[in-house]
Structure formats: structure tokens, C-alpha cells
Amino acid sequence: MTTETPEINHRATLRRLLTYVARHRVRFIASIVALLMTSAIEPAIPALFKKLLDSGFQAADSFPIWMVPAVVILLFAVRGLTTFSGTYLMTDASSRVIYDVRQDLMRSLLKVDAKVFGWLTPGLAVNKIISDPQGSITSLSANTNSLLRSASTFLFLLGYLFYLNFQLTILSMVTVPLLIVLVRRLHKRVSKVGGLEYESQQRLVNIVDDAARAWRIVRTFDAAGFEQQRFEREAWNLRRLLVKRTATSALLTPATQVVSALAVSIILSLALWQARNGQASVGDFVAFLTALLMTISPLKQLTDVSQSFVHSLIGLRGAFELIDAPEEPDPGTRELPACRGDIDVRALEVRYPDSPRAAIDGVSMAIRPGQTVAFVGASGAGKTTMVSTLLGFVQPTGGDILIDGVSIQDIRRPSLRRHFAVVSQDIVLFDGSIAANVTYAQPRDDARVEACLRAANLWSFVEQQPDGMEAAIGVNGSRLSGGQRQRLAIARALYKDSAVWIFDEATSALDAESERVVQQSIEQLSGDKTIILIAHRLSTVRRADRIFVFEDGRVVESGTHAELVLQGGRYAAMVRSQDVTIDVHP
Numbered sequence: 001m002t003t004e005t006p007e008i009n010h011r012a013t014l015r016r017l018l019t020y021v022a023r024h025r026v027r028f029i030a031s032i033v034a035l036l037m038t039s040a041i042e043p044a045i046p047a048l049f050k051k052l053l054d055s056g057f058q059a060a061d062s063f064p065i066w067m068v069p070a071v072v073i074l075l076f077a078v079r080g081l082t083t084f085s086g087t088y089l090m091t092d093a094s095s096r097v098i099y100d101v102r103q104d105l106m107r108s109l110l111k112v113d114a115k116v117f118g119w120l121t122p123g124l125a126v127n128k129i130i131s132d133p134q135g136s137i138t139s140l141s142a143n144t145n146s147l148l149r150s151a152s153t154f155l156f157l158l159g160y161l162f163y164l165n166f167q168l169t170i171l172s173m174v175t176v177p178l179l180i181v182l183v184r185r186l187h188k189r190v191s192k193v194g195g196l197e198y199e200s201q202q203r204l205v206n207i208v209d210d211a212a213r214a215w216r217i218v219r220t221f222d223a224a225g226f227e228q229q230r231f232e233r234e235a236w237n238l239r240r241l242l243v244k245r246t247a248t249s250a251l252l253t254p255a256t257q258v259v260s261a262l263a264v265s266i267i268l269s270l271a272l273w274q275a276r277n278g279q280a281s282v283g284d285f286v287a288f289l290t291a292l293l294m295t296i297s298p299l300k301q302l303t304d305v306s307q308s309f310v311h312s313l314i315g316l317r318g319a320f321e322l323i324d325a326p327e328e329p330d331p332g333t334r335e336l337p338a339c340r341g342d343i344d345v346r347a348l349e350v351r352y353p354d355s356p357r358a359a360i361d362g363v364s365m366a367i368r369p370g371q372t373v374a375f376v377g378a379s380g381a382g383k384t385t386m387v388s389t390l391l392g393f394v395q396p397t398g399g400d401i402l403i404d405g406v407s408i409q410d411i412r413r414p415s416l417r418r419h420f421a422v423v424s425q426d427i428v429l430f431d432g433s434i435a436a437n438v439t440y441a442q443p444r445d446d447a448r449v450e451a452c453l454r455a456a457n458l459w460s461f462v463e464q465q466p467d468g469m470e471a472a473i474g475v476n477g478s479r480l481s482g483g484q485r486q487r488l489a490i491a492r493a494l495y496k497d498s499a500v501w502i503f504d505e506a507t508s509a510l511d512a513e514s515e516r517v518v519q520q521s522i523e524q525l526s527g528d529k530t531i532i533l534i535a536h537r538l539s540t541v542r543r544a545d546r547i548f549v550f551e552d553g554r555v556v557e558s559g560t561h562a563e564l565v566l567q568g569g570r571y572a573a574m575v576r577s578q579d580v581t582i583d584v585h586p
């Protein structure tokens with residue numbers, strides 16, 4: 001997905017993360033101070049024992065015995081307090097960062113360009129918004145804690161080494177460049193494998209997403225074995241990459257130790273040489289060597305933590321990828337506070353990218369407020385594209401559409417879409433009650449909800465529910481029949497009370513009688529609204545004021561049902577093939 005080198009990416013990701021961290025810097029600094037205080041108290045414990053051993057056993061001029069429990073308890077109480085506050089403050093601060101990142105991710109999801117949904121499956125979106133920030137930031141904050149401890153211990157020991165023997169310490173650093181090269185190389189490899197691991201995990205998420213979403217199809221096709229195999233293959237690949245990454249990380253420890261051993265052996269020889277020449281005492285030698293060996297442990301911890309850091313940053317980069325995804329373009333600047341529903345389509349041309357032919361090819365039409373018009377034509381003729389263009393989801397490549405005399409290019413997208421209520425071919429419902437689905441994102445008015453449900457011919461169903469309109473409909477309306485789902489979507493559109501209602505194959509799942517009832521109710525409710533109907537079943541569109549017949553992106557005929565039937569062209573042929581009564585008086 002990305003061609004940048006992993007290193008540059010990590011820096012960018014870290015910088016990005018720091019902008020979030022900076023917002024809560026006071027909390028972070030407080031937590032770090034508390035954690036450092038915990039580390040600082042640590043040496044007080046052996047110091048206390050030293051004091052106890054050195055002077056505690058001399059009866060005479062020693063400190064009073066009651067001081068021992070008092071100091072011990074105080075020390076542990078303070079350490080307990082600083083440990084607790086450090087952990088609490090760090091969790092509080094990092095959870096705020098997770099919250100902020102998630103807010104930005106959700107904001108981005110709600111605004112991204114439609115193209116993003118070409119790769120962003122629901123499962124991936126959940127992963128990027130829920131799991132990635134939590135996993136990465138929690139691990140980063142935990143690692144920051146050990147990083148601070150190891151780094152401070154290491155620096156402290158280094159200072160001590162300089163104090164003991166300046167020249168030898170400088171010499172012990174001869175292997176540092178080698179160590180840096182080694183760590184960098186291994187980091188690069190961990191980054192690369194970690195990136196592949198992240199991608200594999202995304203593929204695995206998509207497989208699970210498919211299996212959960214299309215569970216009915218999977219079972220109808222008896223494809224459980226097929227899906228299991230698909231899953232197993234990717235899960236195995238992920239396991240393999242995990243081992244590879246961990247093994248690369250694990251290589252780092254022996255590698256750094258071998259390089260450190262090189263340094264230690266050089267220094268050991270030199271120190272021995274110094275000692276033999278009377279330049280250092282045995283005590284100096286032992287102290288230096290002990291301190292030198294003690295640096296290996298924090299150094300190892302530092303390299304371990306850095307591996308974990310890299311892994312977390314890869315997860316975080318995945319989340320930032322969504323935040324950085326391009327927003328849906330909105331060239332409009334004008335608001336359209338009120339709308340009469342007057343639509344003028346002028347020589348409209350729409351060509352999808354990489355498509356050999358135009359989906360809409362020079363269409364012009366006028367739809368006056370309060371009119372009901374219908375788009376008919378073969379599958380793929382361009383009807384839905386007309387609607388998508390009207391709503392600004394697809395950009396015209398030629399011509400224009402005017403709403404109440406204003407080009408849709410000039411109107412801000414949200415302002416434009418506010419005036420449309422659409423029931424599309426693929427019904428999408430929300431997990432919640434019937435009422436919540438009807439009133440979606442709008443203030444609730446129970447009387448209106450009932451009126452819309454009645455108009456959609458769903459009220460008798462609602463009345464049969466023990467919970468009435470509060471009845472839960474399941475994920476995407478899984479507890480409803482296809483027709484009930486369509487009727488609920490119709491009720492939602494009616495409730496929106498926009499200037500233009502669009503029904504794209506909205507009643508295709510209803511039986512003829514039910515469809516007739518719904519249509520009549522819509523007509524009664526519609527008042528002065530402009531209605532656009534798209535239907536393959538021509539009985540649905542007979543009563544329209546004007547019917548536009550689409551073919552290969554063009555309008556090839558238009559008129560009323562009667563006019564078109566009399567014309568004896570394509571519409572008439574379609575009517576004949578569907579066996580619709582050729583009644584010129586609807």
C-alpha cells in the first residue's frame with residue numbers, strides 16, 4: 001500500500017503520534033515524573049539496609065529502633081503511591097490519546113471519498129478504528145515506561161563508568177558504531193516483516209468479515225470447508241510472519257551481546273594491562289568491570305523495547321492511513337436552505353474512470369416541482385448513475401444539473417443531499433428499533449413515525465410486535481423479510497420529508513397488491529414533492545407524469561405511459577414483453 005521506506009514511515013508515524021501526545025502533555029509529564037520517582041526510591045531500599053547493617057547493631061549511639069518500621073513503611077508507602085499514580089496517570093493519558101485518535105478515525109470514516117470503500121471493508125474499518133489504536137498505543141505507553149527506566153539506568157551506569165575510568169569508557173565505545181549498524185539493519189528487517197504481517201492480518205480480517213456477512217451464502221453453497229481453508233491459509237501465513245518477525249527481533253539480543261562481548265574483552269585486556277603496569281588497583285578493575293557488565297542488561301531491554309515500538313508503530317500507521325484517506329471532494333460553496341424540487345438536467349455526461357463508454361451520454365431533462373417522473377430501461381442503462389450524479393456522489397464529466405436554478409457543483413454536498421430522500425436498491429438498515437430506523441438521525445415524532453409506517457404498509461406488522469415500533473430489527477434488519485425491509489426503508493425516506501423523493505427499485509420485493517397500496521399512500525403523502533421512480537416493473541411507473549426511457553446512457557424516449565404506448569417504440573415493446581395492460585387511461 002505504501003512505497004516509502006519503513007524508517008521514514010516510522011518517524012512520520014511517531015511525529016504524528018506526538019501531536020496527539022502533546023495535547024495531554026501535562027498528564028504524560030506527571031506520569032513520567034511519578035515513574036521516575038519510583039525508580040529513584042529503588043536505591044533507597046539497599047541504602048537503608050546498608051545503614052541498618054553498618055550502624056543498626058551498635059547499641060549505643062545508634063538511631064531509635066522505632067525508626068526502622070517507620071522508615072520502611074514510609075518508603076514502601078511512597079513507592080506504592082508513586083507506582084500507582086504513575087500507572088494511573090499513564091493509562092489516563094494514553095487512553096485520552098486512544099480516544100482522540102479514534103475520534104479522528106471515525107470523523108474520517110464518515111467523510112472519506114467513496115473510492116476508499118473499494119478497499120475498506122466493514123471488518124477493516126472496525127480493526128482500524130477499534131483494535132489498532134488501542135493495541136498500539138497501550139503497548140507504546142507500556143514500553144515508554146520500560147524505555148525510561150532502562151535508558152536512565154544505562155545513562156547512570158555510563159556516568160559512573162566515566163567517573164571510574166574516562167579513557168577505558170571512551171575505548172569501550174569503539175563498538176558502538178557497529179552496534180548501531182546492527183540494530184538498524186535488524187530494525188529494517190523487523191519493519192519489513194512487520195508490515196507484511198500487518199497486511200496479512202488485514203486479509204484475515206476480510207476473510208472473517210466475508211464469512212460473517214455472507215454466512216447465508218456460505219452455507220447455501222456448502223462452502224464452509226472452502227472458507228475454512230481460505231482462513232487457514234492466511235492464518236498460517238500470519239503465524240509464519242509472526243515467527244519470522246519475532247525471530248528477527250530475538251536475533252538482536254545475541255547479536256548485541258556478541259558485539260558487547262567484543263567490547264568487554266578489549267577493555268578487559270586493556271584494564272588488565274593497566275593493572276599490571278600499576279596504573280589501576282584490583283578494586284578499580286573490579287568496579288569498572290562490574291559496572292560495564294551491568295550496562296548489558298538495560299541495553300538489552302532497550303533493544304527489546306525498540307522492537308516492540310516498531311511493531312506498535314506499524315499498527316498505528318495502519319490507523320493513520322484511514323485518517324489520511326482523501327475526503328470526499330466538495331467543490332460547492334453555496335447553501336441551499338430551501339428547495340422546491342425543480343431539476344434541470346443539461347447535456348449531462350458521466351464517464352466512470354477506466355470505463356470505455358459514458359454511463360450517461362448527453363442526457364437532458366426537466367423535472368418540475370411536484371411532478372412524478374420515472375426512469376426505465378434495461379439493466380446498466382444508466383438510471384442509478386443519474387441518481388448518484390444528482391446526489392453528488394458521482395461527478396459529471398460534461399453538462400450540468402441545476403436544482404432550483406443552481407448548479408449542483410456550486411451547492412455544498414450536505415446542503416444538496418438534505419433535499420433528497422432515497423430508497424436505494426440495496427437496502428441498508430441500522431441495528432436498533434423500527435422507530436429508530438424510521439427517524440434515523442432526526443428528531444422523533446411518534447405520530448409521524450406511525451403515519452410513515454402506515455404509508456409504507458408496515459403498520460399492521462408493527463402492531464403484531466409485542467414491542468410495537470420499539471421492536472428490534474436485528475443487524476441490517478435480519479429479523480425482517482425482504483419486503484418488510486424495503487417498506488421500512490420507504491418509511492424512513494418518507495419521514496425525512498425532503499423536497500425530492502427517489503425510489504430506486506424500492507418496491508421490487510413487494511407483491512403487486514402491497515406495491516399498489518404503498519404507491520397510493522406515497523401519492524397521498526407526497527403533496528408538492530418531486531418524485532423520481534426507477535423500476536423494471538412497468539406497472540409501477542404507469543401513473544408517472546413523465547417516463548424517461550434509458551438506453552446505453554441516453555434517453556431514447558420520453559412521455560406519459562399513454563403517449564409512449566401509442567408511440568409504439570421501445571417502451572411499448574417493454575410493456576408488451578411484461579404483459580402490462582396496454583391501458584392508455586391509467
Ligand SMILES: Nc1ncnc2c1ncn2[C@@H]1O[C@H](COP(=O)(O)OP(=O)(O)OP(=O)(O)O)[C@@H](O)[C@H]1O
Nearest residue numbers: 352353355359377378379380381382383384385386
Ligand atoms: N462505480 C462504477 N464504476 C464503474 N462503472 C460503473 C460504476 N457504477 C456503474 N457503472 C457502469 O455504469 C453503467 C450504468 O450503470 P447504472 O448502475 O447506472 O445502471 P442502471 O440502469 O441503474 O442498472 P440497473 O437497472 O441494473 O440498476 C453500467 O455499465 C455500469 O457497469
